[in-house]
Amino acid sequence: MILISDNIHIVNKIIAKAIENLDPEPILDLTLKIKKSGAKIIDINPGPMRKDREKEMAFLINTVQEATGLQLCLDSPDPEVLEAGLAFCKKKPIINGFSLEPHKLDKILPLAVQYETEVVGFLLSPDSKVPHDLDERLSLASALAEEAKAAGLAPDQLIIDPVLVPISWDDGARQARDVLACIRLLPELLGFPVKTIVGLSNLTSGVASNDSILLLEQVYLAMLAQAGLGMALLNVLRRRSMATGYLCDAIQNARVLSWAEIKI
């Protein structure tokens, strides 16, 4: 399971202000913490860009990639923001992402084909709603894979995100169960070794952080790993969650554990 940082996000006010001022220091500071965490990829969510889009993207991407050399994941619903970002990445980034929403099929999916990158495909309805049940998730996955194939995307460029919702939602536990089942069933459903990703921070979103909710995140991450999840997007500064990812990986790859690598 590849662990991807979701920390560089516009909802972080320090990041928002740094982008606005084109001030690299706060971003550099966070980026170095992310690198130290063991994250393998850094997701960058710049939010809507207000001023000079290209200048802001160049600033953000250059600051992060020069500090770490890690692969990036460009996270935006705006194809122009994504395209601006693609130009500045030294390593091929992941595009995050598209869905069955028509304007994303039209504008974002082709970017991945053109730039030959991996791209995250969300299991959302064409009007951007979270699926009601497992059956709907699975039919959305079939439709999404069809669209990707028709657009010329190779199966190994598609990373399916089954869309995890907050546990605090009325049906949060049921949705969490459906996401596990979906990940387990996708390879058989689609007939190829489907790459998958989950936005783990969604699970605990809206709940004040405490030991119990953090344990839920760890427990659910281990369940995701066992279900066959390929990539987890998470707050990589949560050490126990990162250690969970490390432990799952060691067991799944039958590697001898290094206790020194677990810093919790």
Added chain:
Amino acid sequence: MILISDNIHIVNKIIAKAIENLDPEPILDLTLKIKKSGAKIIDINPGPMRKDREKEMAFLINTVQEATGLQLCLDSPDPEVLEAGLAFCKKKPIINGFSLEPHKLDKILPLAVQYETEVVGFLLSPDSKVPHDLDERLSLASALAEEAKAAGLAPDQLIIDPVLVPISWDDGARQARDVLACIRLLPELLGFPVKTIVGLSNLTSGVASNDSILLLEQVYLAMLAQAGLGMALLNVLRRRSMATGYLCDAIQNARVLSWAEIKI
């Protein structure tokens, strides 16, 4: 997933001394803590009995079952200890357990048939060795299920234990991975909804208890749950491990989480 206490065990010196002296107080004290932990079944491992076998078993079983009313799991490789225990249980206990070792097939498996109880069957070779790999585990499972059927045991009386080994063993991580795969594959292999159990404390056995090793226990328990494990035998006084079991169960049964139930 049903959580079973492994705390009443002869290796606990306080328990050993209490059995020797037929002193109920230390056992009662521990039993009440076990009940409070949320355990649903209590495993009783009296060790080899030195004096009056029946008197010791009666003392131990009565002390525990009167304090809690919980179902018991009689844990001994000695058929005579098990048979003595069966007579004193008010609720049908689980017998823990037999394997392909000839004297256990001859003496312990028939007890489960006779008393119509569930019985744990260990995936050990006829000479009591841990299987080398997943294939060997699966063929031991087939052989064990055959023997159980031939002896007249119903499929829902058999609880298969794939035998977890300490993570500190050279091949500990690989064995842990094989145990997960075995649990996942058993229903299809044997053709019925196979009950399973794992002795979770084995994983961390021989390693000094610290935050990292306890996290490993939690992570692995969540992986076991996702693999389909039915019962976990564990140190129920490890609160985070118990909370892990509760969280997995809530997600797998799509139940709304009660944060008040998580005491960590």
